[in-house]
Amino acid sequence: MNLKLRPWQSEALAKSLKWLVEDRSDRRFLINAAPGAGKTLASCAIAQALIERKEIDRVVVIAPRAEVVSQWSEDFRRVTGRFMGKVTARDGDISTLGMDVCATWSAVQGLMPELQSVCRTSRVLVICDEHHHAAVEAAWGTSADSAFADSAFVLVLTGTPVRSDGAQSVWLAYDDAGAIDHPDAGTYTLTYGLAVDLGYCRPVTFHRHEGKFTVDLEGGHSVQVSGHQPAELPKDLVRIPGLQTALDFYRLARTPQFEPDKITPKLNGYQATMLDWGSQKLTELRQRMPEAGGLVIAPSIEMAEYMVDLIELLEGERPLLVHSQMPNPESRIKAFRNTDKRWLVSVAMVSEGVDIKRLRVLVYLPNALTELAFRQAIGRVVRTAGPDDDTRAYVVMPSFETFEVYARRVEEEMSASTRSGKDEPRTKRCGVCGHECALGARECPGCGHEFPVAPQRLKACEKCDALNPVTASSCHACGASFSQTFTLTLDEALRAGAIVRGMDLDETEVQLAEQMAPNVRNLILRSGDNRLVRILKTLPDESWARLKTILVAES
Template sequence: MTTINLRPWQADCANKAMDWLQAGEDRHFLINAAPGAGKTICASVIAQRLFDAKMIDRVIVIAPRTTVVNQWADEFKFVTGRAMLKITGADDDPENYGVDLCATWSAIQSSLDGLQAVCRKDRTLVICDEHHHAAVEAAWGDGANGAFADAQFTLILTGTPIRSDGKESVWLAYDDQGLIDHPEGGTYTLTYGEAVDLDYCRPITFHRHEGKFSVKLDDGENISVSGTEETQFSAGLKRIRGLQQALDYYKLACTPKYLPSGAADTNSYQASMLEWCIEKLNDLRLRMPEAAGLIIAPNIPVAEYMADLLELLDGEKPVLVHNRVSNPEGKIAAFRNSKKRWIVSVAMISEGVDIQRLRVLAYLPNAQTELYFRQAMGRVVRNFGPQDDSRAYVVMPTHRVFEEYARRVEAEMSPAKLRPSDTPDTKVCPDCGAECPKDETSCQICDAEFPVRGPRMKTCEACGSLNTLGAKDCQSCGEAFGHDFEISLNDALRVGAIIRGMDLDEEEVQEGEAVRDVFRKGVLSSGDDQLIKILKHLPEESYGRLARMFENNQ
């Protein structure tokens, strides 16, 4: 067993759980803590204390997917020193093993009788991770309820306790409004906003990304579709069945665009999203050389398209994981421990998957629920260590539903306490970790050369000449790089940010980014402690609005 310095919330939660379970009023304890706050470590500590108190004989953990099962086994052994058998398929019988177990939700369905026998034979602590999977009316919930009805104790772990479909989960009571009504004494809650204030999670900024699509119909008529304006249909077009659904803005935002050669088009909406993400990741890696980005795609074809775009735009082939690639769990584990920049996923990196260095998320999911939204943002807010001063960023299509979710996340944070990331005049050496001036080409301590990212190039299909990716026409022959599509993209741009309770338009955001360095340098060089203190609470995206206020008052 390892001695662990617990975060204050983990220590308070473990003490509260022990008091509740030892009192014997209810054998269920609920830990409702933000993704990335450290629920796995906390639950493992509670398990160890129950072992020490001679209150349990075994532990069974249920987790959402194989990657999370592997993480559980590693962290549980780190905390308790006890090996944990991992069950991820239907071939293992838990009755045959006298050890602690960790299984996926799907795997336990074939072992319900064996798990029930274990709970009846031994005093068992069941740790139910991502509890929203266990809906009462769903098969997994029914199975879990029967298999673990005789467990000695149950720890219920969640970061998103309310299911988007409104179904209730087993082992918890609900009030008339559908909210969890578990006793306060048996519950520990830590919101995302609280986790940010306490520096357990990184603060997050949501960037809306608008695209204006011009859809050319068979009769030659063009229809304009965007995320900020209502699509106008003539009376005749309204009568065409399925047309409005086909021209849904989000559907168009998830539609790949290809060149006549079959290559991914770098002038597409998705490419414009990725260009912003690449630029932001480049900035982040000055301070956090390990920082990485995640692309969540709605399906495999779009994921493959995004992976091709990333290789064209960023010069590095990303890791691609979905249920049809070989060994996706191994690829995720390898990416976690590497310094590769990007990973593209279809439903493989969501709840519970811990890759602490992820900081940028391009969000184009299939599911549009708040539960999935919060689980996805939880992938990029995990703290990387005591020196981590980074922010997390999500770029998402302009979409009313996503914006509502983002504003609710923002509402949880306390602007008075939230410290946005600083943008110091130094960068971190990726080899030795030394702080170096931003304009240095090599480290002053270890002489390691800083990587230089040159402009990415594309080849003109007409004459074969190389051009920068952003070029609209070939510099050699003048051939236009734009192409006609049956559904073509006229324009793609960011349309502002939602951050710390402010709704900024894109012009303000760009102004803030333009004056950021000058503004910060002026305040820091003034030596005025009060001004510097104020600066620490201002997100850089708001500097443009502040500058406008000064200009208007002159």
């Protein structure tokens, strides 16, 4: 294939060949480039050049997830014309296959002897995608270090070079500050800010979604919690074990809120207002990019299902859900990539390396609070759709210090012109013929395509009754802030689990215990055993599932 490389990719190709082949300085070359900048194609071009120079016989790619491995296989064949087989630990002796292979980082541990044999009998280029998955102390890192010790060359790729557990990755040295310490001549770096300026990535705008929670406690007490105001408990409640943890802002932000039927999600709850803002922004973006999509990253499967229900209530269309417990989740991701469906809701499945260029809105409510996870998630919505793509990416996230620190660092990488994002679109683009049309046009003058009419959702100002767009942060008429207060009972606040008499229980334990409690209570009372009755009075109903787990484990 006659591949047309971006200027940075051509520079990385030339620099890598000089380091690896011409100067023979070291067998390892590092590409540290922003997510979406095109590391995969650059790497395939380097592999092709080494093959043509007869420096290598085979290529082995290690990537984070099965979906990413599949993308590697397709891109590698497109660039080099060579088939790359996807292998797992179940494939056994891969050395006899005689072809280029790709696998996940987790599969390396089970393939260690086979990969080691391949590297000893052939001249192998190992491409390590998302290098932070390999750490010196972690099982994957130990496996990778052993399996590829005899490889001819190692190409290390990363857009997020720091592991979330703080461990150092194999093959590369680190300085005292924890930054990768690899020679400049053996490294090519492309920051996110520069990638935006060069048009390789879209600029991102962060919406810090404010919210104040009022939690009603027992005895007439209530506490206020926000992202910048931790709960101040009354003196008589300070000593209750686990209560402060239960009232943590981010925990409350991840707590589903229901109508009195305890089934229907609240349309005025915190998560609903996050999604409403994201929904309106996605509708606006679709005027410039008709196929634009949104991604919700949820903290758990239960919360993901809740967000799916909320989006359906808000928009009337049920989004696509994908998580690890579903059969063949990779096919669902691929299906979303090739449709114009508005929303994809995920639990840690659409992260590093997954390429869905039409994603432009991210609603970020994850379980992980690391900067690594934060930057990986942003990388899903900043990939450019081509030279005519003039959209921005938007991240809707809870407004609290941890995320705001990460967001400021990303913003500081961007130039002032791309950071502002003040320009509003003056036209909308037809999704059929690409014609630029007036914003108010009902149909395309070029092809006659009728534009879908999206009703604008408005909210009334509580102070002056003026109507404002849902995405407004303050009233256009009187300037009043639209920061909302969300009221929860203590039971609701603890619904993501339970803090009962000092026991921190998760939601699964609570639900199972609620089913068990009536039968357990009846059996103990009918037994007439006073000691068991005393235990019944001591242990809360919510604890029975945990007690069952302990007893089963000991039996």
